[in-house]
Amino acid sequence: MAYLRRILPALLFALLIAGANAQKHTVDYSGMGLEPGQQGGTMTLALGAAPPTFMYYADLGSDSKLVIQHIFDSLVEFDLETYEIVPGLAESWEISDDGTTYTFHLREGVTWHDGEPFTAEDVVFTYNEIIRNPEARAGDVAQFQFTVDGEQQEVEITAVDDMTVEMVLPAPSAAFLLQQRFPIMPKHKLLDFTVEGGAEASAINDAWPTDVDPSEVVGTGPFRLAQWVPGQMAVLERNDNFWKVDSAGTQLPYLDRLEYVIATGTEAQTAQFLAGNVDQLNITGAQFPDFKSREVQGADFVVVSSDALFGSPPHLAFNFDAEDPELAQLFGNHEFRRAMEHAVDRQRIIEDVYNGLAQLPGTPTAPADGTFYEDTTDLLNPFDLEAAAAALDELGVVDTDSDGIRNLPGGGNFEFTLTYGNDSQEFTDIATILQNDFEQIGVRANLQGIQAANLLSTGLAGDFEAIIVALGNQPDPELRKPIWQPGGSLYYWHRSTQGEDGANFDAMADWEERIWEIFDRGTVEMDSDARRELYAEWQRLNAEYAPVIMIAKQQNIAAVYDHVNNFVYSLGVIPGYNPTALFWVSE
Amino acid sequence: MLLYAVRRILAIIPTLLLVSAISFVIIQMQPGSFMDRYLEDPRMSPETVERINAQLGLDKSPAEQYVRWLGGIITRGDLGYSFYSNRPVVRVVGEAFGWTVLLGVITLLFTWIVAIPLGIITALRRNGITDFIASFIGYIGLAIPDFLLALLLVALVLQSGGTQVGGLFSPQFIAAPWSFAKVLDFLGHIWIPVLAVGTAGVATIMRQMRANLLDVLNADYVRTARGKGLQERKVINRHAVRNAINPLVSMAGLSLPEIINGTMIVSIVLSLPTLGPALYDSLLAKDQYVAMTVLLLASLLLMIGNLLADLSLAALDPRVRYE
Numbered sequence: 001m002a003y004l005r006r007i008l009p010a011l012l013f014a015l016l017i018a019g020a021n022a023q024k025h026t027v028d029y030s031g032m033g034l035e036p037g038q039q040g041g042t043m044t045l046a047l048g049a050a051p052p053t054f055m056y057y058a059d060l061g062s063d064s065k066l067v068i069q070h071i072f073d074s075l076v077e078f079d080l081e082t083y084e085i086v087p088g089l090a091e092s093w094e095i096s097d098d099g100t101t102y103t104f105h106l107r108e109g110v111t112w113h114d115g116e117p118f119t120a121e122d123v124v125f126t127y128n129e130i131i132r133n134p135e136a137r138a139g140d141v142a143q144f145q146f147t148v149d150g151e152q153q154e155v156e157i158t159a160v161d162d163m164t165v166e167m168v169l170p171a172p173s174a175a176f177l178l179q180q181r182f183p184i185m186p187k188h189k190l191l192d193f194t195v196e197g198g199a200e201a202s203a204i205n206d207a208w209p210t211d212v213d214p215s216e217v218v219g220t221g222p223f224r225l226a227q228w229v230p231g232q233m234a235v236l237e238r239n240d241n242f243w244k245v246d247s248a249g250t251q252l253p254y255l256d257r258l259e260y261v262i263a264t265g266t267e268a269q270t271a272q273f274l275a276g277n278v279d280q281l282n283i284t285g286a287q288f289p290d291f292k293s294r295e296v297q298g299a300d301f302v303v304v305s306s307d308a309l310f311g312s313p314p315h316l317a318f319n320f321d322a323e324d325p326e327l328a329q330l331f332g333n334h335e336f337r338r339a340m341e342h343a344v345d346r347q348r349i350i351e352d353v354y355n356g357l358a359q360l361p362g363t364p365t366a367p368a369d370g371t372f373y374e375d376t377t378d379l380l381n382p383f384d385l386e387a388a389a390a391a392l393d394e395l396g397v398v399d400t401d402s403d404g405i406r407n408l409p410g411g412g413n414f415e416f417t418l419t420y421g422n423d424s425q426e427f428t429d430i431a432t433i434l435q436n437d438f439e440q441i442g443v444r445a446n447l448q449g450i451q452a453a454n455l456l457s458t459g460l461a462g463d464f465e466a467i468i469v470a471l472g473n474q475p476d477p478e479l480r481k482p483i484w485q486p487g488g489s490l491y492y493w494h495r496s497t498q499g500e501d502g503a504n505f506d507a508m509a510d511w512e513e514r515i516w517e518i519f520d521r522g523t524v525e526m527d528s529d530a531r532r533e534l535y536a537e538w539q540r541l542n543a544e545y546a547p548v549i550m551i552a553k554q555q556n557i558a559a560v561y562d563h564v565n566n567f568v569y570s571l572g573v574i575p576g577y578n579p580t581a582l583f584w585v586s587e
Numbered sequence: 588m589l590l591y592a593v594r595r596i597l598a599i600i601p602t603l604l605l606v607s608a609i610s611f612v613i614i615q616m617q618p619g620s621f622m623d624r625y626l627e628d629p630r631m632s633p634e635t636v637e638r639i640n641a642q643l644g645l646d647k648s649p650a651e652q653y654v655r656w657l658g659g660i661i662t663r664g665d666l667g668y669s670f671y672s673n674r675p676v677v678r679v680v681g682e683a684f685g686w687t688v689l690l691g692v693i694t695l696l697f698t699w700i701v702a703i704p705l706g707i708i709t710a711l712r713r714n715g716i717t718d719f720i721a722s723f724i725g726y727i728g729l730a731i732p733d734f735l736l737a738l739l740l741v742a743l744v745l746q747s748g749g750t751q752v753g754g755l756f757s758p759q760f761i762a763a764p765w766s767f768a769k770v771l772d773f774l775g776h777i778w779i780p781v782l783a784v785g786t787a788g789v790a791t792i793m794r795q796m797r798a799n800l801l802d803v804l805n806a807d808y809v810r811t812a813r814g815k816g817l818q819e820r821k822v823i824n825r826h827a828v829r830n831a832i833n834p835l836v837s838m839a840g841l842s843l844p845e846i847i848n849g850t851m852i853v854s855i856v857l858s859l860p861t862l863g864p865a866l867y868d869s870l871l872a873k874d875q876y877v878a879m880t881v882l883l884l885a886s887l888l889l890m891i892g893n894l895l896a897d898l899s900l901a902a903l904d905p906r907v908r909y910e
Contacts, residue, residue, distance in 0.1 A: 044758045049868060050860075052672040059673075134638050142632040202642045209674040211682070230682040231860025232754065233761040261758045264858045268753050271741050275750040277758050453871070457623040489633065 023109040025087070028247040029582065032081045034566045036248035037584030039238075040256050043564065046269040046278045047260040050231050051210060054217045056183050057136045058205040065573040067234045067260055070580055071113075071219035072183030073243075075104055075123065075165075077576040080568055082370065083309060083475045085177055088576070089118070089184055089220065090165075099172030099526045104165045104180075110243050112186050113218040120159035125187035127157045127167075129194040135201040143179055146170040172524050174531055175478035181576030186218050222253040222581035234260040244581060254566075254584035273301075273559060279585070280560045280567065285354030286425050291559045301561045305357050307368040308556040310571045312470035313361050314430060315548040316344060318416075320494040322465050326408045327416060330397070331465075332494070334509075337546040339391030341381040343437045348383070350552050353429045357557055361550035363542040364484065365535070366473040374536040379543035389441045399442050406442040415444035416465035419458060422449025427468055430551065434468075459492035468551075477535045478522055484538070485519035486512040486547075493548055511545045563587075592898060599890045606886045607657070607879060614875050615649045621670050621873045643670050656876060667876030671869065676880045679865060686755070687861040690854075691846030694781050698788035699839070705789070706796025707828060713801065725793055728786030734856045737783035741857070744779070751775040753857045780853045788842070788849075795838065799831035806830075833904055840896020844889040847881070 051064030056072065059065070075090040087093075090104035110118040127144075134141045144155040146169065153170035160166050169176065191197035193207040208217050214225040220243070223236035236258040244252040261278065263269045266287070273281040274294075283291055283303070291303045318331035318340075330336045350358045360380065365373045381387070392398070392406060397414055400407045406414040420431035428449070435445045445466065450458060455469050471490070474480050482488040487503025496507040503516055518538045525531045542550075556569040563586050568579035621643065622636050640646045644655065659665040666676040709718040728736075741752045751757060751772070760772045803809060804827055812822045847862055854863030862881050869877035901907045 049864070052669075053674075055673070134635060135642055137635075137639055139635070141635065205642075205673050209672065209678075211674070211678060227762050229761050229860075231686070231864065232756070233758065235762050259758055259762075261754065261761065262858050262860070263753060264855060264864060267738060267741075268856065268858050271745055271752040272754075274745055275752045277750060277752070454619060454623065457619050 023107075024243050024245045024251075025091075025107065026247060026249075027244050027252070027582070029080055029568075030247065032568065034568070034582055036246045036250060037254045037565055037582070038586070039250065039254050039584070041254070041585035042257040042259060043255050043279050043583060043585055044259040044261055044277060045280060046263045046272055047234065048262075048264055048269070050262055051234065053205075053210060054208040054212060054225065054228075055205065056185070057130050057133075057138045058207065060138050062573045067225075067236070068183070069221075069573055069575070069578055070223040070236055070258060071217060071221045071225055072185070073220045074181040074183055074576055076177060076180050077578075078181075078475070078574070080577065080579050080582075083577075088181075089123070090180075093177070095177070100169045102167040102169070102176065103160070104167070106163045106165065107243055108163065110220050111241050112188075112220060113224040113239055113241075114186075114189075114215070116186065116188055116218075118184075118220055119162045120165045121162075122187045123165045123184055124157055124159045125191070125194075125196070126182065126185045129196050130185055130190070130204055131182050133194070133201055133204055136204045140182070146173070172526050174523060174525055175476045178476050178479070183575070184220065189216060189218055222578075223255075223258050226257075232262055236260075242581070246582075253581035255580075258580065276561070279564050280558060282556070282558050282569070282571070284426065285357040285554060285557060286429075288355045288357055288557055295559075300563075301559050303557065303559050304567070304569070305555045305557040306569055307359070307366075308473075308554065308569075308571070309366045309368040309475060310473060310574050310577075311366075311554055311556065312472040313364065313366070313553040314427065314468055314470040314551045315361075315364070316340075316434065316466065316468055316551060317459065317493040317548040318466050319462065319464055321462055321496050322416075324465075326410050326412070327465060330395070330408070332509075333395070334511075334545040335391065336395055336397075337549060338381055339388050339395065340438075340443075341546055341549050342384045342388035342391065343434075343441055343443070344549055344551065345383040345433060345437055346380075346552055349430055349433055352433070353426055354552060354554055357555040358552040359555070361553045362473075363539050363550050364471075364473065364480075364548075365477065365539055366553055369473070369475060371475070372477055372532060372535050374539040376539050376543035379540065383437075385437065385441050392441065392443070404442060405444050413444065414442070415446060417448045418445040419448045419450060419455070419464045419467040421452025421455050421468070424452040427452060427455075427470075430468055456490075456492070460490065460495075462492070462495050473553075477519075477538070481519050481523070484515070484542075486516045488519075509545075511541050512547075515541055588898075588901065592894070595894050595897070599887070599894075602890060603883060603887060604657075607883055608653070610879055610882045611649070611653050611656075611875070614870075614873070614878055617870075617873060619873065620645060621875075623873075643668075652875075656879070666880045669869070669874055669877045671872045671874040671877070676876050679877055680862065680880055680884070683860055683862045683865045686859065687850065687854075687863075688846055690777070690780060690850050690859065690861055693777065694784045694788075694849060695842060695845060697781050697785045698792060698842075701785070702789045702792035703796055703832070703835075706793040707800060707823070709793065710797045710800035710804065711823070718797075721793065724786075725790030729790040731786075732852075733783045733787060734852045736786065737779055737853045737856050740779045740783060751779075753779075755859060780850055780857055780859060783853050784849050788845070792835065792838065795835060796831065799834055800827060803827045803831045833900070836900050836903060837896040840892040840894075840899070841889070843892025843895070844885050847885045847888060 047063060047066055049063045051067050053059050053064055054068060056065065056068045073089050075088050076085045077088040079086045089107055089110065091107040092105045094103045106120055112118060130136055131139050132141050132144050133139050146153050148170045156168040158166050190207055193199050193203045195201055210228055214227055217225045222239055222242045224239050226237040227235040238253055238256050242252055246252055263272045269281055272278040295301060295303050318337060320328060320332040322328040322331055346360060350356060359367060360377045362373050363376045367373050396409050397406045399405060408414050418431055418435065421427040431447055435447055438445045458464055459467055459469055471483055483490040486494065486508050487497040487499065491497060497504050497512065505513060515538055518534050522531055522534050525534065556571065558569050560567045565584050565586060566582045570577060570579055622639060644652055656667050659667060669676050669679045672679050705721050709721050712718055744752050755776050756772050760769045763769055809822060809827055812826050850861055851863035851866060854861040855867050866878060866881045
């Protein structure tokens, strides 16, 4: 009896723990080679610039989100291995047969970092008061607005009960579930910054500035904000009540502390890594030889690389609407672009610029995308300067005055400016290689370097003749619709397809109209095979008509110290793709 | 004298106005706007861009933006709002101000404490080996841009197996409370920016001091002092150096803005939490009011330094009189 009395508290405690953990979600990535780990330890990572705010929906940049992503969870997440959608804060969901009603059943027993219970109220609040607030800087109103029969209609989001959220769509939307990777915010902390709480709509942007008391910033995620040292470091500490456990039943995350130390620029981050102050660093193909040789010489870190789904493959674009009418006519002709594709030495770029850590690009879906990638490499024009020259001859662009530079039909030299990012080694090298090869076939490209960060805005302003831009891949083409659908807001190489209200079909070539239709169908088509086939056709059209010339798809490369285990590459901030809870450090 | 000081202080106001207007114009002339960098974001609809522009007052004409900002300063002492950080500029700049001043002051002290004695020694041992070495190092310091020197020093530390590369502290000390170990760690980091920024200043001031002292050493009153049979040490310290150092007072005043400006580029390279990265980020992000505030602060310091130099010169040198 006395014995029982002695062990009873321990037993009860064990039961309590088991009871608490029984509700928790078990994650198992043994398929990726991840093993159950040990709790404890600190991991330090580099952050390129001080985060401007801790309010996820108030900042469009990624510096703040690198830190914030660990504090919050979303309804659904990506499977780290397959990129499929798996349960997050929503334990399960149903989609009605007509594809318009989504019912999310929330996970029981999840609490905010301050102990308050997580409920459907928080979800509805986050969606209706923050994400759909048109004045939240990083909100996403458009995601919840549908145009049905020319009329704008809204998604209805309501709490059915404490643990159930219902979203009713005006029309089916194939990628809707995939989009629900929005971090869920605590209503009890943020109500005062929303319209529902009596504030102005823009007030949400002022919530949680970086000098806020860290204990105010509560989420449900694996880590909670512990401290922010201005301009120097963000400190996150483990959330002991996180809702995930590993396959051995160990509470996740493993790490006690996750630190982000500010180190601006590649040199500073490399120095901090080599000095051992930072435990892991994402690097580029250009840095690979240096890091790899150190590894081979016995440094206590490894360089790992893997095929990437996310990440931005560069492309060469010609401005269909170039100011010079002769150039515009030529650039808008797909035979010209296909001819120039022959002069793009992808293999050399892969070897020289990326040190072999890249592959032939999709058009434009990433080859690592198991669902949507259509292998179009046979359709790409291989590097062949003679073929390029012959095709240009065919187009009537020949050197009439024997000065080594081809002439336009109007008689002028065929030359154009090639805009690239001169603060990026990658872009600079690619631009130089292109310029040299173009020169060989009598085409003069005058390089114009600008800041890489301004490339897209320069493209969107139509202020270029040819340009090298890199735009990110996503797991579903629907997410990249504004880029690739003719007339889309980011379809910058052919801006005349962008009409006042929607697309301007008069400016589109036949193949562009077909691509427009594909994307229009893809949005509402619910059958996944049919969608795959639609987007496969789009990729073949892209290969055949080369709206832009895709150059190469880089691999993910990272350098990781040996004491970090279970490392999974993650490219900055991909909502719903956060492997950090699984990292652990050995002594 | 007092009247002169008051007049000079009042003259600061129109100058600052002019400076602010010019910097505003230059910032406006930068291509693009605050919202540009986010355009690729699939969530940014044109309506959202418009709303945010309106929210930030960017839909107004540049002239109106400027007048409103200026009005805020005059009527409420409000330096504006940081678009990028979603909080008042004062808080953004305030966070970095302390470290900036500390680093700037340490660098200035280093510069002067090293440069003045070096200047004296090289003047006294003119064309000797000390003179040669100090001048050589000085010229190198002048010739190498400070950020490059900082990078070289970091590479050197890395090569020799050190870990204190960049930042003010090692990661384990950043969030820790102050302790003896933390101070040591701070000293282990701070010498890189101080040396990188200070070397050029040392060279300038050393050369100036050397030249002044050489001039004075040939002056009649020094010969007289020597002729009176004064000890050489007294001749140098009491007569020569005192007179030679006068012109440096105005240099000291002019170096006041160096407290803010001097360490800017090095701070970016070394990721120091000073106003340097704040200004750089704000210029890149077109966070205009932060950039304006930092620029105004620097010009204000320049003018105050100028004034202080003139006043102290008057106090030190009886020949200088202001009407």
